[in-house]
Every structure is written in C-alpha cells, then in structure tokens.
Amino acid sequence: MHNHYIINDIIEFHPATSTLRELNDTENIVMLNSPAGRCLLLLINRQGSIVTQNEMMDVVWEQSGMQVSPNTYYQNISILRKGLKKIGLGENIIVTIPRIGLTLASDTHIKKLSTEKMVEIDHGNTHFMSKDDEGTTSDAAVKNPVVARAEISSEFTQPNKPFNLAFIRKRLSLKFIILTGIYTFVVLSFLIVFAANSDDANHRRFFDKYNEISTHNGCKIYLSNGMSHDGREKALSYMQRFEAACASYPWVYITRFPGLPRTSIIRCDAPMSKLNTCISDYFFETNK
Template sequence: MHNHYIINNTLEFHPATSTLRDLHDPNNVVVLNYPASRCLLLLINRQGNIVTQHEVMDIVWEQSGMQVSLNTYYQNISILRKGLKKLGVVENLIVTIPRIGLTLASGTQVKKLVADNEVEIRHDHANAIHEQEDDSMSPGLTIETQHAPGDTKLFPPAQKASLRVLAHRLSIKQISSLILIIFILLTLFMAFAIGSDNATNHRYFETYSASISHGECRVFLSNNIKSKADKDKALSYVNRFERSCQNYPWLYISHFPMLPRTSIIRCDKPMSQHNTCISDYFFESNK
C-alpha cells in the first residue's frame, strides 16, 4: 500500500519517493531529501498541533540511531521551504513557532489517498533541493518580476487586478494568523510560567479543580470552565492522552472564552513539584 497526500488541491506529496509535484503542472516535480520529507509527513500526521523541535529531531533522526545538531534541523526545514517555493507556493505553509517548533498553517487542506501500487514519478526534469541554494525569500510574501530591458510598465492592469484579489485573500489570512499568534503568546506565557518558578506555578494552578481520574490520567480544570457543557467538552480531550499519561499523568485543561481554543498542559509531576510539561492546544470549530 502506498499513501500519498493532496495539499490544498495544488500539491501532491509522495513520502515513499520524497517527491512533491504541482498538480497543475505534472512535469514540475521537486525531490526532497529523506529527512525533509519525513518532516513534512510528520507535520501532516500532526495537523492542528504544534510539533516541537525535540519531537521532530527524535522522530526524524534519533529513533533511527542518528544524533544531529539543531543546525541540521534548521537546514532541513529550509530545504522543505525551498521545495515548496519552487512549486510556486507563496503562502507560508510551514509556520514556525519561535523556540517551540512547527505546525501547518491554519486552514491547510490535506487529503490522504491510498494506492495498491507505488506511483512512479519520472524525475527527468525534477528539481533536487540543496541547502546551499539561495535562501533569500523571507517568511512573508515576496513578489518578484523580471522585465525585459526598457520595459517601464511594472504591472499591467490585469495583473494589478489579480494582485488586489491576492492582497484581499492575504488580509483574511493575516487576521487568522493574528488570532493564532495571540493564542500562542498566551500559551507561551503559561509555559514560561511553568518553567520559571515552580512556587508561583503552584499558587497559579491551585485555582484548578480536580475533575476525574481516567486510568493513569489525573485531570484538573481551570476555574473558567464552569458549565456542564464546557466541562464535558474539556474532558472529551482526555481520551487522546490515555497512552501518554503513563509518562505525563497530570493534565491541566484551560479554555479561553474569547478564542475557540483549548489548552492542555501535560506534566510528569504535579505543579507543586519540580516537573517537566508539554503544552498542546486544539482549534475548535465555530460551526
């Protein structure tokens, strides 16, 4: 069986061959190296969640017996971004959460397809991506145009109209990104509080009330989760962490009333002790 993925109805990703292909131009194929391909597959499998730097390095390299530096991690994410750029992806599909990790951009559509036989992709004109190539593109949008000598008209009217439509679409994405950034900052603030001062953390989390013990999971809810409906919604996430509760049994669940987001902090020890924690958050549909 061969799994492959359609991304935003424009890209076809084949993990088995480490290739990306433009669906609108089948001859436009990019060959990634194996680690960069594994990074993309991991982000797809964990869509909607932040994948930490530690998790990427562990799953992509360390579980295969390889010890690599953080620089190798950055190089392979750069290779992945360059591959997407060569296929004409101008939006920031791979979002970096500074000092935390990576996630797929909000709204990214991924369709998983399964074939009985591995799909053969010709590499006659494929682009192989290397780290030493130019990496001048910034995380934001850069529109580059080439003009013949003496051509003084930068954008013809039809292209200006297209750019206005593109700018409108980007403004909507920027609003969504701003909401995401606000939520991430709130989550980072909580995570920073956890790591910086355990005594302060203990006092902060004293406001959380013990809710249930589910297997090895010990669940605490923030004091802003009051109604039965909110409690049931918060507790519905516990099943996702049954296995990880063997190592991180203390779960602290928060909900932000102004944002459709739920934060779950999982710790190996209670907040009253020196501990190690992992922060997860979940997007909730407005429908």
C-alpha cells in the same frame, strides 16, 4: 503499496521520492532532500497536533541511527519551507508554535492516496532543494532518471536499508509511545525549552506568573497574563468539559496564545510549585 498525498487539491506529495508535483502542471516538480521530505510526511501524519523539535529529530533522524544537531533540524525545516513556497503552497502552511513545535495550518486539506504504479521523475524539469538551496544535481543523476518504487516497510525506511525485524519492532514501539504520550511530550518540551532560555535572574517558575481568578467546583483556575476579555471567556468555556474531574486534578492552568486560535489547558493533582502529575489538553479553533 505506495502512499502519496494531495495537498489543498493543487500539489501531489510522494514521500518515497520526496517530491512535490503541481497537479495542473505535471512538469513543475520540486525535489526535497530525504530528511526534509520525512519532516513533511511526519507533519501530514500528525495533522491537527503539534510535533515538537525533539520528536521531529527522533523520528526523522535518530530512529534511523543518525545523531544530528539542532542546526540540522532548522536547516531542513528551512529547505522544506522554501520547497513548499517554490511549488506554490507558500511557507505559511507550516505554523510555528513558539517554544513548542510545528504543525500544519488548520485550513490545510490533505487527501491520502495509494497506488502500486511507479513514480518516474524527469530530472530535466525538477527543482532540487539542497542544504544550500542550489538548483543543481550531479551529472550521474541527470543521466539516470530516478524510478521510485514503494517500499513494503515503513514510509520512513531508508532506501536500500536491509530488512531488520528488531529495528522495525523498535520503530513500532516508539510510534505507539509517541501517539499515546503526545500531550505529555508537549508539556515537558514547553517547560524544558522555557527553562533553558529563561533570562529571569531569580529563576522563577513559569507558572508563578499565572493569575488565580476563581475556584469553581473544586478547581482552582489560573490564567496566563495578557489575555483579552474575549480570550478569557473563550478559554474558560472549555472548563465545562473538566468539571467532573476537579476532585482529582484541581489545579488548572490555562494558556491562550496571542494572535493564534489555540488554547492549552493543563490540569494537575498538585500545584506547579510541588511534585505533581498533570494532564494536558490542546484545542485548535477554526476561524469562521
């Protein structure tokens, strides 16, 4: 069974062949390289949440036994953006959340379809996206059109890779950990990246810059700097959901990203200056 996806009702994406095809012009095809295609598939499967750089590198490369540098990650995200732009979707469909990761734009519409029919690619009408974004391919590939069949195993399985039960079980376990621990990954990645790039000579903790504004039902509420009045009101409106848990997680740190309809709320059982346990909630807001 081959899963493919319709994006914004105009583009068809086939993960098995890493191809983007325009629905109204079936001869307009862009072929991504395999890693860029898997990056797009992960973003689609995780629509509505953020995929961190570490998580992307783990799922797309490391779980398949490949060790790559961050530069390889950035190159393939660039290839993916160029491919989406070339097919007509635009680069802005992939949103960068500074120092956290990537997500699909909130207005992106994805429809998942399944079929047993083979997908045939005519290389004469295909645009290839390589590391150098060259629109060429080998003579052998032109002479032998690709016929891609859906694989029974995971959509991330590498072509021609022998079936390995231990490998599949490991992959399933890792996916379960990723799904159940996404908010923890977001918080840890945010703190690690910030600490690695900090230019503060005194190495002050990031959350030291937050301002305590009130104590409500036992919760000590801290807001990030630079919030507008409307942003503060919107951010504080989410606190109604957590009032019952103030006794267990009384330290609350609220971040609102300027220019983006997103709010992060981190609730901890002790202040950030001490060893603590935290819960992170992330809210995406729909622009009306």
